[in-house]
Amino acid sequence: MATTWRERRRVEAVAEIKEVARRLLVSGGPPAVSLRAISREMGMTTSALYRYFPSLDALVAALRGELFEELGRVTYAARDEVPEDDPILRVLAMARAFRRWGLEHRQEFGLMLGPPVPGAAGPDQEPGAPDNPVACIGAAFLGEFAELWRRGTLVVPPDDPIEGHLVPSLDLYVARRADIETPVVFAFLSAWTRLYGIIAMEIFGHMTWAVTDTEEFFEAELAGFARQLAGETRNVPGPG
Amino acid sequence: MATTWRERRRVEAVAEIKEVARRLLVSGGPPAVSLRAISREMGMTTSALYRYFPSLDALVAALRGELFEELGRVTYAARDEVPEDDPILRVLAMARAFRRWGLEHRQEFGLMLGPPVPGAAGPDQEPGAPDNPVACIGAAFLGEFAELWRRGTLVVPPDDPIEGHLVPSLDLYVARRADIETPVVFAFLSAWTRLYGIIAMEIFGHMTWAVTDTEEFFEAELAGFARQLAGETRNVPGPG
DNA sequence: CCGAACTGTGAACGATGTTCACTCTGTCTA
DNA sequence: TAGACAGAGTGAACATCGTTCACAGTTCGG
Numbered sequence: 001m002a003t004t005w006r007e008r009r010r011v012e013a014v015a016e017i018k019e020v021a022r023r024l025l026v027s028g029g030p031p032a033v034s035l036r037a038i039s040r041e042m043g044m045t046t047s048a049l050y051r052y053f054p055s056l057d058a059l060v061a062a063l064r065g066e067l068f069e070e071l072g073r074v075t076y077a078a079r080d081e082v083p084e085d086d087p088i089l090r091v092l093a094m095a096r097a098f099r100r101w102g103l104e105h106r107q108e109f110g111l112m113l114g115p116p117v118p119g120a121a122g123p124d125q126e127p128g129a130p131d132n133p134v135a136c137i138g139a140a141f142l143g144e145f146a147e148l149w150r151r152g153t154l155v156v157p158p159d160d161p162i163e164g165h166l167v168p169s170l171d172l173y174v175a176r177r178a179d180i181e182t183p184v185v186f187a188f189l190s191a192w193t194r195l196y197g198i199i200a201m202e203i204f205g206h207m208t209w210a211v212t213d214t215e216e217f218f219e220a221e222l223a224g225f226a227r228q229l230a231g232e233t234r235n236v237p238g239p240g
Numbered sequence: 241m242a243t244t245w246r247e248r249r250r251v252e253a254v255a256e257i258k259e260v261a262r263r264l265l266v267s268g269g270p271p272a273v274s275l276r277a278i279s280r281e282m283g284m285t286t287s288a289l290y291r292y293f294p295s296l297d298a299l300v301a302a303l304r305g306e307l308f309e310e311l312g313r314v315t316y317a318a319r320d321e322v323p324e325d326d327p328i329l330r331v332l333a334m335a336r337a338f339r340r341w342g343l344e345h346r347q348e349f350g351l352m353l354g355p356p357v358p359g360a361a362g363p364d365q366e367p368g369a370p371d372n373p374v375a376c377i378g379a380a381f382l383g384e385f386a387e388l389w390r391r392g393t394l395v396v397p398p399d400d401p402i403e404g405h406l407v408p409s410l411d412l413y414v415a416r417r418a419d420i421e422t423p424v425v426f427a428f429l430s431a432w433t434r435l436y437g438i439i440a441m442e443i444f445g446h447m448t449w450a451v452t453d454t455e456e457f458f459e460a461e462l463a464g465f466a467r468q469l470a471g472e473t474r475n476v477p478g479p480g
Numbered sequence: 481c482c483g484a485a486c487t488g489t490g491a492a493c494g495a496t497g498t499t500c501a502c503t504c505t506g507t508c509t510a
Numbered sequence: 511t512a513g514a515c516a517g518a519g520t521g522a523a524c525a526t527c528g529t530t531c532a533c534a535g536t537t538c539g540g
Contacts, residue, residue: 006486006537013487029358034527047530048488056528110355115346115444118269135449157464166451189450190461196446197437204355206436209375210429221430224397246506246517253518274496287499288519296497 014052016042018063025063025107030117033060060117067108068133074101075137079144087144087151088229091191092222094140099199099218109203113196138192145188146180153231156183191225254292256282258303265303265347270357273300300357307348308373314341315377319384327384327391328469331431332462334380339439339458349443353436378432385428386420393471396423431465 020041024033035056039046053059078097082090102109111117148154163182198221201207202214211217260281264273275296279286293299318337322330342349351357388394438461441447442454451457 004538010486031358035529036527045489046528047490050529051487106355113444113446115350115354118271132449134446138450157460157467185450186457186460189447189457190464193437193441193447193461194434195437196441197433197435200440201433201436204353206353206374207429207433209372210378210425217426217429220397220426221433224430227397244507250517275498276496285520286497287521290498291518 010052014062017049017052017059018066021059021063022067022108025111026105029107030111035059057117060111064111064117065133067105067112068137071098071101071112072133072137072140074098075140079140087147088226091141091144091229092226094144095195095222095225098137098195099202102199102203106203109200113200114204138188141192142180142185142188145184145191148229149181149184149187153229154184154187155228155231156187194225250292254302257289257292257299258306261299261303262307262348265351266345269347270351275299297357300351304351304357305373307345307352308377311338311341311352312373312377312380314338315380319380327387328466331381331384331469332466334384335435335462335465338377338435339442342439342443346443349440353440354444378428381432382420382425382428385424385431388469389421389424389427393469394424394427395468395471396427434465 017038020038021033024037024041033056035049036046039049049059053062075094075097078093079090082093084090145154166182166185198218202218207214207217257278260278261273264277264281273296275289276286279289289299293302315334315337318333319330322333324330342353385394438458442458447454447457
């Protein structure tokens with residue numbers, strides 16, 4: 001490939017910039033990641049950073065993309081530690097890994113899955129599925145849901161509510177794999193949003209007013225989740 | 241009460257400041273709300289604003305509190321348009337109102353229910369339940385869940401998973417009302433996080449890569465939700 | 481080996497939050 | 511009613527921020 005010294009040096013610089021930016025994000029939140037602070041930390045001039053990124057927004061956008069890849073790797077790794085023939089356990093493992101990573105990287109999580117950062121459009125904004133990081137993480141879950149569907153244990157609503165409402169490219173994705181039908185995608189999206197709700201609420205600190213042991217709550221939710229995926233439901237009547 | 245002219249003038253000024261801040265937030269996102277922009281818009285000096293708020297963070301914190309109150313009012317109003325004897329419909333009405341307000345006020349929603357703003361601790365951080373705005377909104381849902389519990393249609397997990405994990409003050413809240421037991425609180429929290437997940441993901445733009453008609457998806461989720469609250473579940477087996 | 485592209489510099493501009501000493505003015509008390 | 515006092519507004523100043531620009535040094539390819 002004949003990579004010149006400059007090219008090697010450049011990718012190193014880009015990597016270090018993002019690394020420092022992330023460290024600043026972690027220690028001081030979004031407002032702490034500034035070009036001047038980065039340049040200071042690196043012993044460079046601020047203007048030199050513009051040789052690598054056209055703007056601060058572009059820098060955090062790049063960082064965001066990298067973070068998605070990291071979260072994806074973590075999720076996939078957790079899945080692969082569970083045998084293939086137990087889709088429910090695989091889903092649970094991914095969910096736990098997802099939450100754990102988020103809790104251990106709150107600032108990063110906020111940057112990735114919080115409100116859109118004004119400057120830059122993230123990889124999840126453009127509907128050009130499924131070759132974007134977000135879709136890739138979701139796809140891991142979707143695969144297990146497809147397996148469950150094949151086994152006939154998946155609980156789905158009687159009528160398919162999103163038939164015809166999928167993003168075209170994702171529609172293609174479904175059509176490509178014969179074993180995935182839109183009810184499966186709906187079940188996945190339902191689970192995906194639900195998982196996001198529990199985790200994001202906890203990470204963003206919107207549950208501290210009600211629950212002390214959020215881990216316990218999460219596991220309880222996960223248990224109910226597993227029961228639902230296994231096809232059983234329990235109905236405990238109230239006193240009335 | 242003998243309110244002096246100055247006092248009246250002061251509350252007007254505070255109100256106008258928050259008003260202008262909100263307008264700036266809506267038009268330009270969080271970075272657009274700045275003391276200088278506010279003072280410019282109001283024909284004042286920037287330093288004069290410090291007579292009303294000790295810092296910018298304090299200002300947005302105050303704005304955030306006000307927004308919670310507004311969202312609460314909207315939610316309660318939607319509930320009260322449905323007869324008391326149909327708890328499920330009341331829950332659905334509140335959920336729809338919640339989502340609609342969020343969609344029509346994306347920036348405000350992000351400020352309220354996104355990642356915590358670094359400068360100021362919000363009303364949902366301190367665990368001093370339930371006299372805070374967030375808890376008040378949740379309480380509206382909780383009330384309907386209690387009614388469903390009384391009717392014996394609420395689906396709850398076989399073992400109570402959050403017994404002893406509630407915030408003490410919320411525990412008191414439960415103890416005060418004889419008709420609310422912790423399984424009800426768990427069911428509520430489960431629903432609350434789920435609702436948050438669907439709505440926040442849509443508002444933050446994290447679903448555009450998969451679904452075009454998010455309204456349809458939301459309604460489908462709501463339908464499944466209503467079925468669950470009514471105590472019925474449907475299990476459609478896959479082809480396997 | 482030499483021109484061209486890449487990388488880094490330092491100064492500058494406009495914007496931001498915050499502080500400070502200073503006025504002016506309404507309010508309350510002696 | 512007169513004067514003291516607290517509230518409200520001013521303008522300058524400081525440090526920080528993103529961004530741009532002309533300039534200098536270094537590396538690469540023909």
